[in-house]
Structures are given as structure tokens and as C-alpha cells.
Amino acid sequence: MQNNPGTSAITPQERNTGNWSASQEAWRFLPNGTETTPLVTLQWFDQNSNIIGTGDSIEVCPTTNQQYSVSATYTRCGGTDVIMVQDSYAVQIENLAVHDANQANTAFQMYPNPVDNLLHIKSNTALESVEIYSLQGQRVLTTIQNQINVSQLASGVYLIRILDVNKASVTRKLVKN
Template sequence: MQEQLLNIKIMKKIYTIILFVFAFVSITNAQTTIYDSAFDEASYDDAGIQADLNAHPDWVAGHFNNNSTWGANTNDQLQTGSNFAYAILGTPITGSNGDVITVTSIIMLGFDNQAFDANDTNMTLVGLSPEAAPSASSVLGQQREGLVVQAQASTSSVDINNAGGTGNLSPSNPSISQANKSAYEIIMEFSIGVDAASSSKKVKIKNVGTSQETSITANAGGIRQEIYNAITSSGAYYFNWSLGFFQSGDEINRILQNRLIITKNTPLLSTNKDSNFKFDMYPNPVKNELHINTLEKVNKVEVFDLLGKAVLTVNNARESIDVSSLNNSLYVIKLTSDKGVTTKKFVKK
């Protein structure tokens, strides 16, 4: 009799685990990494590629008016010292209805010891192009979907402008300070709908050198038809196009890119109605720090084991949580924001 009761308890526990896992599988997204580089690979060390990035198999680089272009450098960065030089990643970015494409660029507006001049306004333009090799400057200037990164010497700020993109950012021209200027993280999140009008773009700017400063997020409805057509067919392409910087004395004379990450989240099954925002996390599997990347302000992070028991809760989490105290196993992480809740699974190793 006792053995039967024990077996029943075991079966109930297994059944609970199955139900719990199934409930979360229904809202799991598959994340695909389209491109991820800190430009520290050996392929960027060649002298020819440092002189002209166009020689690298991943990139198309050039200039619409002269021979100046982008190149790599010995500090594991891409750089240009010329206005209106472009670098386009040759990897196609594709997606369909329901997909969320996230493009994260870390750029530097000059070196740390260089100052913004009153003549510095539009510094660079990052975004998606419908062509891998643009036939004219109008392709990047008028058919693209992206952001102009602007330096405002009068207010000691850096902002992002949607000029040329579809819709208006809300709030418009989100700004962040130039304090401890080192690098700026620019995140663009494209949610693909059934057409260009029902798609959307969300953007974020963060001063990497000022961890205490809150990053700024803005939204824009719809994306350009040219970009929607490219994404849903043969692919759109990431680009960085330097614009106007002063290049005199101690003022800005370089635009540099430190990192580029492009991911795509695709729903595996029907998404739970409570899953109202997207986030990425890494590394997975994780040993100590689990980093969380989202465009929303996270009010609470909860971690559950496979029995549905909360084993870790962090209120007002910033960009990572410490999971080193957890046993090696599979867990579900739940994020709560003003927009609702969303979940993913991760492995603690």
C-alpha cells in the first residue's frame, strides 16, 4: 500500500513537471544569431583589410565621391576617417511575420581624448539597406531604415534621429549625455508584421561609459516598404555610413565600430497573450552571470525550477543577474515589465 502511494506521488510530480514545461514551451522563441563579431578575428589583421575593409569577405565598403573608405585597425575595431564612407555587411537579414530582428551596434564617435565641436552634428548613420552594394547615396539616404547618430555640442548630448525612416520616434530625438564619452550602444529592434505598415521599429541608445545613466528607448510605427520587401525576400543588409564630423585639431576625426550583433527571434508555437515584449539573454548555458538585453525597463526577474518553485527573485534588475548559487539544471526565467511578462528557458552549468 505504501509503495502504491509512493508511486502515485512520483507520478503526480512527473505530471506537474510535464505540465509546467509544456506551458512554457508554448511561449518559447527560437533565437538565431545572424552575425556576431567584436572584429577580433584573425581575418581582420591583414594589412590590406586594415587599409580597405572592402577586401574582407564579409563586407562591402566604399565612398560615393572619392576613394576613402572603412578599414580595420589593430584595436579590433572598424574605422573611417572620411565623411560619407560606407561599410555594408554582406550577410542577408531575412524574416517573416512574427519575427523580431535585433541589431546591436557599439560605436565610438572619435577617440576618448577628442572633443565634440560646434560643427559636429550628424556623425553617422546606422541601419538596414535594401541593397548589399548601394547603387547611389540615395539608397542609404532615402530607402534605408535606421538612425542618424547626432552630437550636440551646445547641450553636451548625443541623440538619435529617425530622419529618413518611416514614422516618428516617440519620444522624438531621444538624447543621452556625453559624460565619460567612450562608446555608445545603439539597438534597433524590427518587429515584422504582415506588411510594412503593421511592422514596427523600436530603438535604444546607451552611453556605455556611464553605467549609472538610464538608457533611452523610443518607438516608431511601420517600416519603409523597401526594407520590408527586402527582409521578407532576399534580405536586407546592415550598414554604417559616416556623415559630418569636423576633423580639426582635437575634434572628432574618426568613427569607429567596436561590436555588431544581429539576432532573429522566431516564435516556435503560438505566443502566449501575456508575452508582451522581447528579450535576449547570454550566455546560455550559463555558469555565473546571466546577461539580459531588452528594450523595456524590467521591474522584476524571477527564476523557476522545473517544479515551478521560484528559486531566485531580483527586483529592479539592471542588465545581468547572478545565478552562480543555482544547481546545475534547466530553469525558466520570467521578466516582468510595465508591458506584461515574458519567459525563456536557460541551462545552469
């Protein structure tokens, strides 16, 4: 290995003695000493080409769809060519509208609540699952039925999560007498 001006070189031991060959051999050279400039410079840009950060990563909190890009700049070995590589990232924001949440909330009805033995669930679409959880987070009952026998549950407060086949879901408080 030789320095750029060609005034100094280092050879592996036993290798500068004439012709030689190698098979499945690799060498890794690590610089020592103090590097005064970084090997790669990163710059992050917003969609208006404003620099918004440098370094390996950035944190952004967009409220609308945005396009971000990063450029990596480095000098090729030998110091003659400066290389710039760029990549772009699109961030899409999808808001859950209030009417969507209300629609999911009213798409399911459950009664009676409080319940003694039989809980009824009415849904505009087929149910995929109904799960009842204790307040400690333990799932105590799972079904796909719209009439659920809860007589085996101890009296108390539970959370019930109802999911339909369209992936609309709602979680509500359930009181067992």
C-alpha cells in the first residue's frame, strides 16, 4: 500500500519477495491517528432544499405530506474525485378524521351494560373477533359470536374490544354484575 504522492509504502510480510498468489484472502486497513475531516459528510434537506440537519439521522415531525432527501459526499481514494450520492424519502400523513372515529364508535352496539349473563353485540358488518380484558390487561374471553355468555366472569369492570371483518374496531367499558 502506497501513499498518494508515492513517497512511502508498506508491504505485507513475506509478500515483497517476488511473484506470489493468494486465494480467498482479504486485507482490511484501518487508519490510525487523528482524522481531521470526516470521511463522509451527510446533509438532510426538506422539499424546498433547505438544510434541516447533518449526521447519520434526523428527527422530523411533519403535519402534511413531505419529501425529504439526504446527500452523502466523500472523496474517492487518491483525492481527485468528489462523489455525491443522493436519496429521497416521502412521508405520507394520513389523518383519521373525527367522523371516521365516530362511525366506528356507532357501528357497534352492545347491551345490556351492566350485564348479568348474556351480552348482545349488534354490528353493521360481520364480526372478526370480540375480546374481553380484565383491567390488568389479561384477556379473559375471546369469541366471534354476537351473543356472549359472560356468566363465568367475576363481577367487576372489564374492557371489551370489538373488531369487524373490515378492521373497524372499538374498545368500550363493560360492567359485569
